Every structure is written in structure tokens, then in C-alpha cells.
Amino acid sequence: MSILDSLVRELSAGRIRVVDLTQTLSPEFPQISLPPEMGQAWPFRIEEVSRYDERGPAWYWNNFSCGEHTGTHFDAPIHWVSGRDLPNNATDSIPPERFIGPACVIDCSTQAAKDADFLLTKKHLLEWERRHGRIPARAWVLMRTGWSKRSIEPVEYQNYDETGQHTPGPDTDAVKFLVAERDLLGFGTESIGTDAGQAYHLRPPYPCHYYMHGAGRYGLQCLTNLDQLPPTGAVVVAAPLKIRNGSGSPLRALALMESGK
Amino acid sequence: MLDKPKRKNPVLRTRLPTLPPAARSRAALGLTAAAALGRFELQQCRDCGTVQYPPREACQQCLSIHLQWHPQSGDGELLSSTLLHHSNDLFFRERLPWRLGLVQLDCGPTVVAHLHGGVPPAPARVRVAARLDRAGQAVLVALPEKETSNMADDRQLREFTCDPKFRKVLVTDGKTAAGQAIVKALAQAGAEIIWVGYAEPWKKFSGFDALSKVSQVSLLPLDVTDSKNVRELAAEIGGKVDILINNAEHHRAFGIGNRPGVETARAEMDVNYFGLLRLAQEFGPAMRARGADGLASAAAWVNVLSIYALANFPPHGTFSASMAAAHSLAQCLRAEMRPAGVRVVNVFPGPLDDEWNQLLPPPKVAAAGLAGAIVGALRDGVEDVYPGDVAQEWLARWRDNPKALERELSS
Numbered sequence: 001m002s003i004l005d006s007l008v009r010e011l012s013a014g015r016i017r018v019v020d021l022t023q024t025l026s027p028e029f030p031q032i033s034l035p036p037e038m039g040q041a042w043p044f045r046i047e048e049v050s051r052y053d054e055r056g057p058a059w060y061w062n063n064f065s066c067g068e069h070t071g072t073h074f075d076a077p078i079h080w081v082s083g084r085d086l087p088n089n090a091t092d093s094i095p096p097e098r099f100i101g102p103a104c105v106i107d108c109s110t111q112a113a114k115d116a117d118f119l120l121t122k123k124h125l126l127e128w129e130r131r132h133g134r135i136p137a138r139a140w141v142l143m144r145t146g147w148s149k150r151s152i153e154p155v156e157y158q159n160y161d162e163t164g165q166h167t168p169g170p171d172t173d174a175v176k177f178l179v180a181e182r183d184l185l186g187f188g189t190e191s192i193g194t195d196a197g198q199a200y201h202l203r204p205p206y207p208c209h210y211y212m213h214g215a216g217r218y219g220l221q222c223l224t225n226l227d228q229l230p231p232t233g234a235v236v237v238a239a240p241l242k243i244r245n246g247s248g249s250p251l252r253a254l255a256l257m258e259s260g261k
Numbered sequence: 262m263l264d265k266p267k268r269k270n271p272v273l274r275t276r277l278p279t280l281p282p283a284a285r286s287r288a289a290l291g292l293t294a295a296a297a298l299g300r301f302e303l304q305q306c307r308d309c310g311t312v313q314y315p316p317r318e319a320c321q322q323c324l325s326i327h328l329q330w331h332p333q334s335g336d337g338e339l340l341s342s343t344l345l346h347h348s349n350d351l352f353f354r355e356r357l358p359w360r361l362g363l364v365q366l367d368c369g370p371t372v373v374a375h376l377h378g379g380v381p382p383a384p385a386r387v388r389v390a391a392r393l394d395r396a397g398q399a400v401l402v403a404l405p406e407k408e409t410s411n412m413a414d415d416r417q418l419r420e421f422t423c424d425p426k427f428r429k430v431l432v433t434d435g436k437t438a439a440g441q442a443i444v445k446a447l448a449q450a451g452a453e454i455i456w457v458g459y460a461e462p463w464k465k466f467s468g469f470d471a472l473s474k475v476s477q478v479s480l481l482p483l484d485v486t487d488s489k490n491v492r493e494l495a496a497e498i499g500g501k502v503d504i505l506i507n508n509a510e511h512h513r514a515f516g517i518g519n520r521p522g523v524e525t526a527r528a529e530m531d532v533n534y535f536g537l538l539r540l541a542q543e544f545g546p547a548m549r550a551r552g553a554d555g556l557a558s559a560a561a562w563v564n565v566l567s568i569y570a571l572a573n574f575p576p577h578g579t580f581s582a583s584m585a586a587a588h589s590l591a592q593c594l595r596a597e598m599r600p601a602g603v604r605v606v607n608v609f610p611g612p613l614d615d616e617w618n619q620l621l622p623p624p625k626v627a628a629a630g631l632a633g634a635i636v637g638a639l640r641d642g643v644e645d646v647y648p649g650d651v652a653q654e655w656l657a658r659w660r661d662n663p664k665a666l667e668r669e670l671s672s
Contacts, residue, residue: 027484027487027489027490028490030461030463033461033464036616037513039522039524039525040524040528043486043487045486045487045488046488046489047488048488154462154463155462155463155465157463158463158464160463160464160465
């Protein structure tokens, strides 16, 4: 039996589970906000074309609009100025095999529950490796914070106060370590950015965007259900829409995992 | 003084709206055009100076066709009055008895006018004003010579106005200083319920706590760019909204050349034009059905536009264009709401004293000034309002010569 035959057999037998890492696209889902004088990403919007009515008697369909960075989405290297001149840096030119990779799930939910500004450090990553083994090359490193559970309440999810947004993310050293010493595929988070809410104040500002994209790596944001994944052993399939020269796209991010693990 | 209307029995039939006689000659529409701005103007002969009423094609004195509309004092003497107990007109039949009078105006003509309840029996000094009736046409109303307390509560006068007192109002954007001032003015004017929308609920705005302390206020997430949100809110409260004030606005200070791309202009259109369209499609039908729903019927729809809707102000060029589009749509809405007797009030303020007009020199319209103008227009039954010195001055220049204004604004 071929490997793919075994894969589909295990899938249909339920021994391989598919976990949906995607938030539902809806107009209520909060989008990234920039200072109001800057250009803005569109939130998700949907308009009915027809619904079995005079606009189209036997069919229902909608038009939707959104930004490349709306909902659960993929960030391509071209998104950031540091990755602007890299080869294969956009949604249409990234080799498709790079959308699939093993997942390393770093559980930071306890720390993030206590401190919304929690920063994942290199020390945390080394500690994780002591327990779960070395992060393999070309892995999706996913920061599990429990933040996705706040998405039913957009105020909690965005978590703004008078000093701006407060959401967890990686610090500069952790990002540099993952890129330079672990050769990861990309970094994923449950909050609206791969960077922390206060990452504007880190050096450089938004280090995860800066170093990750500067080295041709990817980002996944607004992920959910990371608490269903094992620390290692799951495989993530995260393919963005093939937008010409796209900087990213909403996507259906899926994880495959063996049941009982 | 008007008593608070009893709560509506929700199982009783809501009567269909009827309108007073609406037919007017083109000459007579001059009276309506002035009344829409809150002015009392009559035809005056350029050749012999005679002031005449009703409006005609020629001077009743010298047959000259050189007639001009001029502001007139409405002061006059009530000669006689009558209380109507019967009418074949559906609108008045449902509102009997109805008091009418004959007034000799100081400027000349004798007119038939609706009488305010505070006007004493003839002979008496009165002030005659032109008001728009439910059909949107000008009629003459005789008011007591001096302001009396609770004048606006008069049963007959209330048929010509959209007083917020005891009415339920939706203000679409409570995030801005202007929105908050409008809410405050409505609360002071005696509105019964004030629903206040706010977009992007995760961003707490300054003034939120003060707004939520106003006893009539209910804060609701409302983003006029989200059709689903507008539809669901209309389903929830649309059947109770008597006055809708759409002040949601997206405003950036760009022309064509100094902002690459269309994203900013599209965002302005999405809020200023499509936002109005979404609200009109979702809230319009229920309001039209309640045009005659007792003392606190659906009465008015207010659009906060901009004086830039009349003529493009190039430094804010794309915003001006979106407001011109909204103005055009508001005229369509006015035509569609009129059969129900629901008045569409368009407000054309000069630049507001807000973030996006930071670099414009004064005079700018203060939030409280805009709010006062809106409540004033609802009380006085005015249809087009131009708050602020800039708006008044532009309006005068635009009426005089729109082409000249275009040139002046582009230099």
C-alpha cells in the first residue's frame, strides 16, 4: 500500500484527525486597526447577490470583500519591507510544498492568562525543547496562548487600553533563534498579529514581522484550536489563495494529527 | 402642555399614513422652497412693489410678470377664526376639529392660516410663518404674537413639525463629539429613547461613560458598512424608531493627487453613501408604515451631510464627492418617504471643529452648534439646514452663482 493510500485509509478510519485551525470569516470578527490617517485593511463584508428571489430565482450566493490580512490569514515575506526583494516571496510564487510542515506547539496559555503582554523568549523555547525534543527544520512553530477563546468577545480579543493593544507574542531573540538556529517555516499565533500588541516598542519594531519575513519565513495569525494539538506530531497545511504578488491571504488552516496522541 | 402619550397597545392596528393636499403650481412651490429653509417669503412685484398671496404668475395689481420671492415679516392681525368639524379630506378628517383663521398681514395680503392653540380669539396680533406639512408642501401657520411656554406641544403645530419630545430616536454614531452633542440635545428635548450606535466596539471611545449615564440612552454596536449589522439592528428596533439621525461619517482631507489609490475614497463612499443606502433600505420600510402612529409617530430622517455636498472643496475632494453622492441619494429617500409623511431633513454644516478639519481656520461648527441646529430643524419643521457661518456664506454664493463658487473654491 502506498503512503497516500495509508493516509486516506487512516483518515477515513478516524485514526488521523483533522483539526480546523481557522476562525469563521464574519463581519463581526475584529480586524487589525492602524492609526486612522493610514491605509486600512478591509474587514470581512458580505453582500447577498440573490437568495432564490427576483435577483436569481433558483440560487443563493454572496459577494464578499476583505483584506489580504483579514480573519485567520497567512503572511508572505513580501508583506514586510525586510522581505520585499526576496525570491518567491509572494502568495503566488511560494513553492506549494512550503505550505505543509510539522507543527511544534509551544503552550504559553498559563503565562498569557496572567500577562496579556507576555513575550515568548529563547529561554522558553529551549525549555520546551528539553521536554519535547529539538524543533525540526521547516516546522510551523505555533504559539498557543488561549487567545482565540477571547474571539467571541471582540473587546477582549483586541484588548485595547489607552496605551494601545495588549496581546502576547515573541520577543526579538526568540524570533532570531527560530530563524537562524532552527530554520523554521513560519510562526503562528492566536491573536491578530504574529507580533505582540506592544511590539511597536521592541527593537526593531515588530521583530517577528521584520526577521521572519526578512528571512523568507511565513506568518499565520488568528489561529484557533491550538489546544487540541499535541506539542509535536501534528502536520499543518496552510495554503493561502494564489493571489498574484499577494502579501498574504485568508486561508483554511488545517492540522492533521493521529488520534489518541 | 402635551402629556406623555400612553404606551402603544401592540395588538391594535397601526393606521396608514394620509397626506394633506399636496398639489401645487410651480409658482406656489416658491413658498415651499423658502419654508424648507425655515424662511417666510412671499412674491413681491418688482414694478409696483405689491406683496401678494397666494402665489401667481403675474402681479394682481399691475399684471407685471417680474415677481420675486422676498423675505416678509409674518406679523399680522387675526380677523376671524373658525373651528372645522367636518372635512372630506382624509388627512383632516382624522384630525378634527381643526382651527383655521383669516389673517391680515402687515405687508399686505390677507391669508388663510392654520391657528396655533395659543392664538386668542379675533381680533388679535399673530405671527404667520410658513411651515412644511406632512406632504412636504408649505402651509401658513399663525402663532401667538409672543412665545408661550410649551408652544411646540400644540396638537396642530406638531402635525407640521418633528419635535423629538416623546419620540424614540436612533443616532447612528455616538463615537464623535458631534454624535455625543446630538444625543445630549435630544435628551434635553425630551426624547423618550435614544439608541446610539458605535462602530468597532473594541475601541473604547472618549465620552462612552458619559453617554451610558444618560438615562434615555441605549448603546448598540452599529457599523453602517456592515449590511448584516444594519439589517439585524433594523429587525430589532426598526419598528420603534420615530426619528433616525444618520451622522456616521468617514472624512479624510485629500484631493485626487495627494493620496495614491482609491482606498480612502472608497471608505468615504462606503460610510457616507452606501451607509445611508443600507440604513434607508433596512429602516425605511418600518418608518414608512408608522407615519401616522399617533402623537409619537415616525416623523423624520436626518442626514448629516456637508456644505461640500453642494460644491467640491478640492482640499477635501473625495470627501466632497461622497457627500454629493449622499445628498443625491437623500433626495431619492425624501421622495420615497414623503408618501408616509416622514420628513427627510438634510443638514449641510460648514467644517466641523474636529480632527479631520484640524488645518482649516475658524470659524468651524462646534459639536453643540450642530446638535442645536438639528433639534431646531426638527422642532421648526425645516427640511434643509446650513449650520455655521461658512455654510451660510457658501449657500448664499452657491444660490447666487454656482459656477462662480466653483471657481472661487478651486483657487
